[in-house]
Amino acid sequence: MFEKEIEEFIEKVRTRREFLKMSGKGLAGITVTASVLNLIGCTKEEPTSTEVPTGAAAFVIPKGLIVSQPNRCTGCQRCEMVCTVANDGKVHPYVSRVKIARNFNYGSEMTDNYRNENGYFGNFLMTPETCRQCEDAKCAAACPADAISQNEATGAWTVDENKCVGCGACVQACPWNMPTIDPETGKSTKCILCGECAENCITGSLSLIPWEKLEAMLRRRGYRLS
């Protein structure tokens, strides 16, 4: 079963990397199991057959693989700050392209059972969210100004600030409410896969594995990425 998980994972990464190189189509995140995390060196624990899903995910970007591991997130929220300093020249978590603050207190939704559920008021767990870079991007489809298109170099759905009219159609269209209209500029913000959040994550909850390192890791375990 682990073998199948691992082969599926490698196949997905391979395909997405190829797509990225060619046209940048189809970059949705990949769910990552404990056995895959173990494979790519994100945990030393040997997985067991009873291991429940970890909620970890991987994103293919030009620099390599971004891996998100909720079990390592301490809620410092530096990723939101770093994102906006790097991309907007200010600290503005509200428009951050990676979002953790909104999941900090109660997880993705607040229920009457909050003391037992995700969030700092419950079991302390919280998951950073970012753009899924959907194959069929609803934000781009909904944009009346054609301001969202896939960047050729990165493959990321990217907002053209010159075209964006700040109408918020993308915010409404996104199933996860990831794009945000910056109240200061009136422009939409969304993830461009720059990797700054992962580079500056203090526990490696968001981590960037460069392609070279990933290939070496896989090779050591008897797998090949290309």
Add this chain to the structure above:
Amino acid sequence: MANITGWTGKLLRVNLSTGDIKIEDSMKYNKDLIGGAGLGYKVIFDEVPQGTKAFDEANKVVIAVGPLTGTTAPCSGRTNITSLAPANPYHAVTDSHMGGNFGPWMKFAGYDAIIIEGASKSPVWIKIEDDKVSIEDASGLWGKGVIDTTNEINKIMGKEACIAAIGPAGEKMKNLASIVNTVNHSAGGHGGVLGSKNLKAIGVKGTGAVHIADGKNRDWLDLNKYMLGEIIGANNNHVVPSTPQTWAEYHSAGSRWTAQTALFWGAANPPVETGECPPGDLNKVGLRTQKAIFDLGEVAEERTIKMGGCYSCPIRCQSNLHVPELEKYGLTPYATSTCINFSTPGTAMLNGYSDGENKGEVALITKCLGSRLADDYGVWSNYGQLHRDFRYAYNSGKLKEVLPKEEWDSIDWSLMESGDPGWMLEFYNNLIADGEFSHLLDGPYELDKRWNLGKDYWTGSGNNVWSKMAYPKHHSNEAGAQVGALINTFFNRDCNNHSHMNFIGAGLPIELLKEIAGEVWGSPDALDAPKNYTPMNEYKAKFAKWSIDRNMLHDSITLCNWVWPMTVSPSKSRNYRGDLALEAKFYSLATGIEMSEEELDLQAERITNLHRALTVRDMNTIDMRNEHDTIPEWVFDVDPDMKPFTEGTVKLDRDDMQLALTMLYKEYGWDEKTGAPTRETLERLGLKDIADELDSLNLLP
């Protein structure tokens, strides 16, 4: 200032008597006083008349942060609260401090500070959503704990809002009550002041930005990387690991840098290995401090879900645990430390724990239960003194004497006697009930007046009361001899000062620390080896003054003085030197105002003087030496068979400490006889208006 960055430039003033809500310019304070505590002292000095008591309607509460809050500067998530303190015999001004998310949220809503004045006739809470501010009815919240209160307000404001609230202790205007945000981030000593104003909570959320200087974003990220890569250590800026490690030249068993190979956050899914976290690896800084095993022992490893901490802080010093045993006591199976760690509640277990272990499972369950209750009830431990006061009153027989028989008989003492964690429920429930027992929350001064605790209470070693100002020692004579003792005399509550302690306890060999002390304070003699003290000298006075001023700087700018300042680093390549200009570097890039280390230290000195002037006014005397800066007898009487300045004792000498006070006053330019600020010094620091006011009250030396 046309283009304000770092600060928001605005403060919010809410009058609960009249219902008036105003937005004002904050820069008239921030320019010379940085923000946070600096702004707080100035507002209290200008607006709260001499003779006002903490629970009077005329007292004000200033919640303020500085230009670094909400900016990514490491360890900038703290919020400073300034007000008169009910536990202080003179109700002199103090700061209380909380971490968590509140201060940054305030900035994102657009405010450097919130000034709360007046008092409401009925319970209210304040709702802040950017520039929409309203006073809301809190009658349905009165009586609730902090967590339920927060949740009710989150239902109204949305789940991302940050709520600072008081619990039953604050509502009942207990002197030892806290203001708590985000579960367990508490500010001690001003909860009752909110209670006196009928203010249950403040909820805040914002959609705004905190700007840094134009075009400086890459410099800003680089400065963060430099600090995280080369300069910062672990909790309390301990810069060596607690165990021998492949990369480390030194290690020290007492270090809070507990990360090591095969040590885990054991209850994470999958478990997270802390591993070795050498300097240079930015992505491991947050793993360095496995605080659960430091506080609770090895038994805590498998229960550790993760480390928590404040907004923007890479040093996670709070531990979040899975403790299913808590369900037996009506709680959820999740626990986290109070702001000062897990240890305090355990002091109330006078007979130890039922399994006989100090760091076993029963101790862990007990401390987790007590921590949860203290934070939910909004009880402030007075840096642990509350529990020592209980111990003293119980062991001396005083408690049985003062409690009415019916009340005494209603308490299930067998829980304490048998070392059962359930004693925590009994202890905290009685603290917030209305019986005689609850007067433990009066704090040492009022408690002694009421229960007549006797001379031993104040002078006995081990009880830790520092002075008649009614606060306990906090890194005092055992921390740098005269340096720690001087710092402990200065404040109006426990000094909460780690500028000196972080350096002394960093874990580096004493020879190296002395060398660095020489570079920073002018001579290696500024620092003595532990328990091997020498008589007072001017370099120790400089060290003490610098420690106080940096603490003032951190409470104003706002940075965490539990990690800052960066006197040392873990980097062998830097020969373990830190970077004491880092605050100024961050200030310059955030505000766009070029600031040197020396200039910023001068601003801090101004704030220290403002605090001192306020204390003189609050106490209505200039005789700080005899009325305020007192030192407990136990400092001089400990180890009766040993002489001061001999190896093996922390004992100090009475005459030497009077000399130490004189030398500190001299460093500050204060009157050497009384320790009060002089007109000349106040004017040198641009505080002529303060000098004039003191003059008019006949309070200048």
